[in-house]
Amino acid sequence: MEATLVVQKYGGTSVADVAKIKNVAKRVLEAKKKIDHVVVVVSALGDTTDQLAGLACQITKSPPEREMDMLLSTGEQVSMALLAMALKEMGQEAVSMTGQQVEILTDTGHTRAKIRHVGARRVIQELRKGKVVVVAGFQGVSSEGEITTLGRGGSDTTAVALAAALHADYCEICTDVEGVFTADPRIAPDAHKIDRISFEEMLEMAATGAKVLQSRSVEYARNYNVPLYVRSSFNEAPGTWVKSEGEIMERPIISAVTHDFSEAKVTVIGVPDKPGAAADLFGSLADANVNIDMIIQNVSDHARTDISFTVSKEDLQKVKEVSEKLVGSIGADGISYDDKIARITLVGAGMRTHPGIAAGMFKTLADNKINIEMISTSPIKISCVVGMEDGETAVRELHKYFNL
Ligand code: ADP
Numbered sequence: 001m002e003a004t005l006v007v008q009k010y011g012g013t014s015v016a017d018v019a020k021i022k023n024v025a026k027r028v029l030e031a032k033k034k035i036d037h038v039v040v041v042v043s044a045l046g047d048t049t050d051q052l053a054g055l056a057c058q059i060t061k062s063p064p065e066r067e068m069d070m071l072l073s074t075g076e077q078v079s080m081a082l083l084a085m086a087l088k089e090m091g092q093e094a095v096s097m098t099g100q101q102v103e104i105l106t107d108t109g110h111t112r113a114k115i116r117h118v119g120a121r122r123v124i125q126e127l128r129k130g131k132v133v134v135v136a137g138f139q140g141v142s143s144e145g146e147i148t149t150l151g152r153g154g155s156d157t158t159a160v161a162l163a164a165a166l167h168a169d170y171c172e173i174c175t176d177v178e179g180v181f182t183a184d185p186r187i188a189p190d191a192h193k194i195d196r197i198s199f200e201e202m203l204e205m206a207a208t209g210a211k212v213l214q215s216r217s218v219e220y221a222r223n224y225n226v227p228l229y230v231r232s233s234f235n236e237a238p239g240t241w242v243k244s245e246g247e248i249m250e251r252p253i254i255s256a257v258t259h260d261f262s263e264a265k266v267t268v269i270g271v272p273d274k275p276g277a278a279a280d281l282f283g284s285l286a287d288a289n290v291n292i293d294m295i296i297q298n299v300s301d302h303a304r305t306d307i308s309f310t311v312s313k314e315d316l317q318k319v320k321e322v323s324e325k326l327v328g329s330i331g332a333d334g335i336s337y338d339d340k341i342a343r344i345t346l347v348g349a350g351m352r353t354h355p356g357i358a359a360g361m362f363k364t365l366a367d368n369k370i371n372i373e374m375i376s377t378s379p380i381k382i383s384c385v386v387g388m389e390d391g392e393t394a395v396r397e398l399h400k401y402f403n404l
């Protein structure tokens with residue numbers, strides 16, 4: 001594709017050590033030969049973010065979120081500076097910038113802030129001087145002048161937001177796989193690369209666990225119509241285009257099967273079956289900035305009912321604090337937690353017009369003696385929660401059954 005401005009993003013594995021940073025610098029130089037302006041967004045080296053979070057957890061069970069952002073944002077600053085040095089060493093003028101310098105303005109939601117505006121004035125100035133601009137991913141600055149981070153995997157969103165602000169031709173997500181696959185290639189060896197996929201389907205995939213793209217980045221790309229090209233940082237194999245549905249020609253019924261092992265199930269037992277209980281519970285969780293995913297309420301028996309919902313394991317501590325306080329006031333009998341669950345999802349735009357997909361999914365799980373604990377659907381996806389021990393088998397068997 002002919003292009004004048006492209007934003008490239010390199011993930012943690014792609015910049016894990018000095019040799020890999022030099023490899024990225026070479027790839028940026030190659031891109032710069034063909035494209036007038038190149039902006040590069042980098043993640044922290046390897047698993048730096050996990051290591052930093054681990055240090056915090058050795059100090060406290062619930063780290064203050066402002067300090068967490070101060071800590072985690074340091075990771076990306078290491079890689080941006082090293083990459084800018086590597087580029088200069090190879091004769092390419094380059095300058096690194098933090099989220100604040102780029103004017104990535106966010107709300108005040110520490111550890112999962114949302115981008116409100118991208119200024120990028122200095123980026124444009126530096127690009128005009130012929131430099132490559134290297135930007136620290138995952139970080140921004142809040143309306144209160146505080147450093148914020150954009151949630152795990154947030155460098156994808158930095159890249160897309162910059163691409164939108166700079167009217168880039170497209171945004172290239174360079175990672176450790178060759179593109180978006182029909183299932184996580186680490187779990188389903190038969191998975192194959194998808195050439196093109198719509199924003200809508202990619203959004204469902206990302207939201208249900210395909211961590212190759214952070215779901216917020218796909219949302220952003222869809223809203224600003226920024227084409228995404230997901231490809232390997234290590235070879236030249238063609239990757240996956242993520243574009244608007246109108247531009248996608250082939251349309252399989254099912255595009256992919258995804259899995260998510262990062263959630264936990266919470267059940268509030270014996271909730272009085274009267275108006276207001278769910279509103280109190282979920283209202284308080286929302287006030288604590290907890291994202292709820294699936295929700296089911298069982299059939300009421302003797303005027304009492306169980307309500308189950310899933311949340312990210314990262315939020316479980318917060319959920320415990322909020323809901324245990326509420327059990328008494330809403331008159332429930334108790335609360336239980338299960339963090340050994342897997343959510344398995346079929347995604348495909350063709351589901352809208354093809355009945356029988358859900359039946360095929362349930363039958364495949366039943367044939368493999370996998371019990372379904374929760375179900376949720378949207379027009380283009382079906383999710384089932386199963387026991388964690390059955391998760392990988394479910395992915396492989398569904399991938400086989402639906403001939404992906
Ligand atoms: P990066 O550090 O480059 O941001 P991530 O680890 O966040 O990379 O995302 C890439 C990983 O996403 C892959 O290594 C792969 O295991 C995983 N993944 C999960 N589902 C999929 C999928 N459907 N297609 C491709 N990769 C997937």
Ligand code: ASP
Pocket residue numbers: 011012043044049050075137138151152153154155156
């Ligand atoms: N370093 C951050 C993380 O590990 C952001 C990113 O890599 O996208 O989540």
Ligand code: MG
Pocket residue numbers: 011153156211212213214
């Ligand atoms: Mg990532």
